[in-house]
Amino acid sequence: GQNIDQPTEMTATEGAIVQINCTYQTSGFNGLFWYQQHAGEAPTFLSYNVLDGLEEKGRFSSFLSRSKGYSYLLLKELQMKDSASYLCAVGDYKLSFGAGTTVTVRA
């Protein structure tokens, strides 16, 4: 089975940087995904990590350490539209999701 933990809420100021941590315990690991979900909407894919290290995609970066069962999503130059829930998920074609971290960006 999978056990995925992430903080419930985070608040940051527009233009700042926020790091969302995710720890997981899994019987098998095939990859880690980050999804963004705005309130009342479907999740949308942000990033994927399968090897240790940092993957950068514009303002968003994701890091993975398989030995530690740890990942983080880094959001830089925060914008108001980044206010959303960020879901960490582990698996391959079948995913187990964390409960999500609600990020609130304040002006």
Next chain:
Amino acid sequence: DAMVIQNPRYQVTQFGKPVTLSCSQTLNHNVMYWYQQKSSQAPKLLFHYYDKDFNNEADTPDNFQSRRPNTSFCFLDIRSPGLGDAAMYLCATSSGAGGPTDTQYFGPGTRLTVL
């Protein structure tokens, strides 16, 4: 544009009255999933189809059934909805190949209200 479509977006049903939610995709993906998501909780996988092969999660109640008549369409049937079944139901698809290209694409969801 290729996409995942869910109908209806909002569904209101009465306690115990059967309801069917539909999902269609133009991505030609092999795998279709149904998730249940309650407020501030993780999406919970109910079942998925890999092509025609149906895979039920161990803790999915018998009250939930699914049909996939062809590659493009998948239905979620709730035989006797209870108050605890009120949630957002998300349909997703993926190629099933695994790896970085095998992200799941989600539909907009159907919000079910049970009166």
